[in-house]
Amino acid sequence: MSSSDLENLIDLMARLPGLGPRSARRAVLHLIRKRALLLTPLSDAMQRVAETARECLNCGNVGTTDICDICADDARATGELCVVEDVADLWAMERAGVFKGRYHVLGGTLSALDGVGPEDLSIPRLIDRVTTESISEVILALNATVDGQTTAHYIADQLEHQVTLSSLAQGVPIGGELDYLDEGTISAALKARKQI
Amino acid sequence: MSSSDLENLIDLMARLPGLGPRSARRAVLHLIRKRALLLTPLSDAMQRVAETARECLNCGNVGTTDICDICADDARATGELCVVEDVADLWAMERAGVFKGRYHVLGGTLSALDGVGPEDLSIPRLIDRVTTESISEVILALNATVDGQTTAHYIADQLEHQVTLSSLAQGVPIGGELDYLDEGTISAALKARKQI
Missing domain, CATH: 3.40.1360.10 (Dna Topoisomerase Vi A Subunit; Chain: A, domain 2)
Structure with missing residues (x-):
C-alpha cells in the first residue's frame, strides 16, 4: 500500500489509544501535508519528552523533573x-x-x-x-x-x-439532565440533598 | 497542569484528525508509559517520514521516492x-x-x-x-x-x-442491510439489478 517507512509510521500510530488503522492512516496523510507545521515539531516534541519525562519521586505525577512542579511548590504544602x-x-x-x-x-x-x-x-x-x-x-x-x-x-x-x-461529593453533574442520569446518581443526589 | 515540554506535545497531538484535547492527553500518558516500545520508535518514524515522504511526480501517490512503487512497476502498465x-x-x-x-x-x-x-x-x-x-x-x-x-x-x-x-458500480455494500441504506442506494441497486 505504501513504502515501508510510511507503513511503519501508520502501524505505530494505530497503537495509540483512540486511533485505529483507518484514523492512523488519515492522521499520517494529514501529518505529511503539514510537514513543517506539525510533523517535524511533533517528532521533536516526542523526542524531548522521551528524554526528559519522568515520574515525580514524591507523588507519582508525570513531569520533566525528579520532583514535580506541584511538590516543589512550597505554597502547596x-x-x-x-x-x-x-x-x-x-x-x-x-x-x-x-x-x-x-x-x-x-x-x-x-x-x-x-x-x-x-x-x-x-x-x-x-x-x-x-x-x-x-x-x-x-x-x-x-x-x-x-x-x-x-x-x-x-x-x-x-x-x-x-x-x-x-x-468527593456525589450528585448531579453541572449541566446534567435527570433524564440521562443513572438511578445510582439520582439516589446519591437525593440522599445528599441540601436545604436552600 | 504539567511542564512545558509535555504541554507542547499534548497541544500538537490534539491537532491530529481524530484526536481532541482529552484523547491527546490520554495518548501522551500512554506514550510515556510505553517509552521504549512506542514513544521513541514513533518519534524516529516521524522524523524519517518527514525527511523522505514525497508525492509521486507521476500519479500523486505519497511514497518515499520521486516515482512511487506503483508507477515504477512495469507489471502495472x-x-x-x-x-x-x-x-x-x-x-x-x-x-x-x-x-x-x-x-x-x-x-x-x-x-x-x-x-x-x-x-x-x-x-x-x-x-x-x-x-x-x-x-x-x-x-x-x-x-x-x-x-x-x-x-x-x-x-x-x-x-x-x-x-x-x-x-465504480453502485449498489448494496457487501454485508449491508436494506433497512439501514438510504433511498438513493436502494434505487441505484434496483436499477442496476442483475439476473441470477
Whole structure:
C-alpha cells in the first residue's frame, strides 16, 4: 500500500489509544501535508519528552523533573493531600483549578480479580507521606467505580484516627439532565440533598 | 497542569484528525508509559517520514521516492488508469487488492462553492497521461458525492472518444442491510439489478 517507512509510521500510530488503522492512516496523510507545521515539531516534541519525562519521586505525577512542579511548590504544602488513581485524574483536578494542596497518585486501584494488592499501588508510600509531611486531611478523589470505592475504603481503614478523611461529593453533574442520569446518581443526589 | 515540554506535545497531538484535547492527553500518558516500545520508535518514524515522504511526480501517490512503487512497476502498465480523489482513496483501492493498473490522484474535487477549478486539481496532467501512457481505460473511482460526481462528469467530457471510460458500480455494500441504506442506494441497486 505504501513504502515501508510510511507503513511503519501508520502501524505505530494505530497503537495509540483512540486511533485505529483507518484514523492512523488519515492522521499520517494529514501529518505529511503539514510537514513543517506539525510533523517535524511533533517528532521533536516526542523526542524531548522521551528524554526528559519522568515520574515525580514524591507523588507519582508525570513531569520533566525528579520532583514535580506541584511538590516543589512550597505554597502547596497546605496539609491537604488529594489521592487520585492516575496522572490523568491529577491533571483533571488541576484543570478544575480549585484544589491548592498536593497530590498522591496511586497508579491504579485494588483489584482482587486482576491480582492488584496494596503493595502494587503506592499505598505504603501514601501512609508514609501522611506521617512525614504533616498532612491534616486526605481527600480520596477516586473514581466512583466498584474498584475505586474498594480502594477508598481500604485506604480509609489504614489511615483512620491519624488524619481527617474525606471524599468527593456525589450528585448531579453541572449541566446534567435527570433524564440521562443513572438511578445510582439520582439516589446519591437525593440522599445528599441540601436545604436552600 | 504539567511542564512545558509535555504541554507542547499534548497541544500538537490534539491537532491530529481524530484526536481532541482529552484523547491527546490520554495518548501522551500512554506514550510515556510505553517509552521504549512506542514513544521513541514513533518519534524516529516521524522524523524519517518527514525527511523522505514525497508525492509521486507521476500519479500523486505519497511514497518515499520521486516515482512511487506503483508507477515504477512495469507489471502495472496494464493500460488501465484509476482516477481517485486523494491518496487515502488510492490506499483503500490497494487494500481491496483487485486493481492491477495504475492510479491518478486528483487532489480533491471540483467545487464551484470553494472555487476549485480544473487547474487546481491534476486534471490537465491526467489528460496528458492518457495520451502519453497509451491508456485504454480510465476508471473514475470518485466518491459518490455531488462534488465527486460533478468532477467525474467533467473528466468524462474531457476524455470522450479518446478512451474507454467507466465508473465504480453502485449498489448494496457487501454485508449491508436494506433497512439501514438510504433511498438513493436502494434505487441505484434496483436499477442496476442483475439476473441470477
